[in-house]
Amino acid sequence: MIEINEVTKILGDREVLKNITLGVTKGTIFGLIGENGAGKTTLIKCLTGIYLPDQGRVRIGEQEVFDNPAVKARIGYVADQNHCFPGMKVKELIRFYRLSYSSFSEERFQSLNQVFQLDLNKRLKQLSKGMKMRLALGLNLSIQPEVLVLDEPTSGLDPIVKREVTNLLLQEVEERDTTIFISSHHLSDLERICDNIAIIQEGQIQYVNSLEGMKRNIKKLQVVFQEEPPQDLKDWPEVLAMEKLGRVHYLITKEYSREFEEKLKGCRLMFLEEVDLSLEDMFIYAAGEGLKNGKVLV
Amino acid sequence: MYIKCTSSTNTRGTHNTIARFGDGGDILLNIDARSSKPIYEQIVEQVKENIMKGILQPGDRLPSVREMSTLLTINPNTVSKAYQELEREKAIETIRGKGTFVTQNYQPKKDEDKLQEVRDLLKKVVIESHYMGLGQAEIIAMLEDIYQELGER
Structure with a gap:
């Protein structure tokens, strides 16, 4: 489903990603782990088509991602920091998503909000970090994506919501065969849910294996x-x-x-x-x- | 269906989840994500143990892949894999549209590999016991105890 092929990315004068090749099968959960500054977020930005790789290519469902709205419409992306449009109200952002993604389901959002408990009349700048994360997750699950890319999704969430969120992700995979790409350094979160794990260090993939394979080897x-x-x-x-x-x-x-x-x-x-x-x-x-x-x- | 799920952290600091399901078949699972044993193997072993102990009885329905994955907070693909293995070993069977059930006449299969595995485990136990100063008779008595505990099934 996801193909990252020999991707190199230079930011400033630093080679942040060095010749990265990864593949993710449909309907599986892929975990990316690495230290701070290892290149996780940069790789995710290449994956979601925010950055154009300097070399190599990124394809989702056999199509290039960069500058390709048709593909991007099928990708849900929860960034590590969500502070766009601080003056907007939550319900306005929902409307914005509905207009941007044809697959957006308001019903789905309502049912998710049973868990997230967001006040739709608040402005984004009034929300705490955890609340912003809940909102971003809720919106991106509501577009019913084929690929869901999550950058440190559980940071800032309390343990109860974290568990709910994890279960929501698992249900997505089970019901809709969604492919999930998730980065985290909360390794204990990933330990239970990932099919495959890659370790990234200084812009290079050090190790890729299934979790099972890792345990065996x-x-x-x-x-x-x-x-x-x-x-x-x-x-x-x-x-x-x-x-x-x-x-x-x-x-x-x-x-x-x-x-x-x-x-x-x-x-x-x-x-x-x-x-x-x-x-x-x-x-x-x-x-x-x-x-x-x-x-x-x- | 009544579902209860508890999570706890044991003395080793590992995270365990015990899930109970009630509609005829109660099942108790204890998944340790930190164990070096893959999670799907833990499920396979523990479901079989539940059958052996009689906690699960022939004809009891097992939770669906989705229920199990939510209850244990583990990947549904892992649960599928465990169920496939259990089906292959004829411990459970899936009836389309109805669910997954414990088979009526589950006969634990004694295949060669497994037999060797058991033998190796026993050997390890015997060696360790020897160093602890336990004799043959004491080990046999202990085994009998364990059989009794599990109901000699």
Whole structure:
């Protein structure tokens, strides 16, 4: 559904996106994670046709997005900051959306507003950050998009609304086969809902995999050796990071396999156990931060 | 249909969701998104466990993909995948237009891979117990206890 092909974007004198290629299948949820300033928002702006990439192309449903109103009409976009038209009233903005998107459903908005509880007579500048986010989500769900692009959608939302919003997104996927592209650094939010995850760092995609694949491949092992561990353990291609705590060695591997486990067992082990690794830990290791800092979280 | 859903954070700081559904079949699921086990596998295992314990009985209706995804706040594709796997193992069946049900005569299949997996797990238990100073008799007694707890199904 979404094809991002060798996209490079230069802003000022900085290459913010470097040769990015990603694909998202229809009806799936794609999560983009990265540190502040990694290029998440820039990539999203290329995806929604706000920026024209300097190289490469972005296509949705086999059509170029940039300067293509027909495609944009089918994209819902919730930006990380929503402060357009501060003097407008909420109901005026609803009207604006209705005129802009032919697929806008006022009924849908009304039913969503049962959850969001927005006062339609308030002006936008009177709304808090969380309320603005609710409004943007409500409007963009009401245009019944084929592709929904969300930039940090849950920031500023309280836990109850956050859960409601997540459930609304899940229902969108289930009922209308909507494709969702979501960026966040609240990794625990993404952990439950994404099909696929990409990690972006300094404008480059470091890692793409299904969440399931990540769980299968990136593992943390607790190992106790009978004697000394092999000298070259650190240099094994499978070992991403390692730390010693007393007699216990913690190993992080990016490419877990039976063979790797057998190879380890061949080194006279006393004990080997897998430790749960959250997406947050995975993010830190897969992005290579664990390596740079030489730190392993226990 | 009566639905109750509770979320809690356990001592490990991981997020668990327990969902209960009531219309004949109550089901208790506990999904840990932080576990290194993929979520769909957790669903497959726990539904089977529910059947084994008799919490779910033959003919009971399971929540639809949509209900399950909302209750657990997880991706509907993940739920579909779990249901497909359960159907493949003949634990549940989908009747078009009616819903998904626990099969009438679910016979846990003992395929070779699974058997090896169980054997490996048991081996691990035996080794660990050995280091704790537990003997064979104590382990067997413990197993019997567990069987009783699960109702020897």
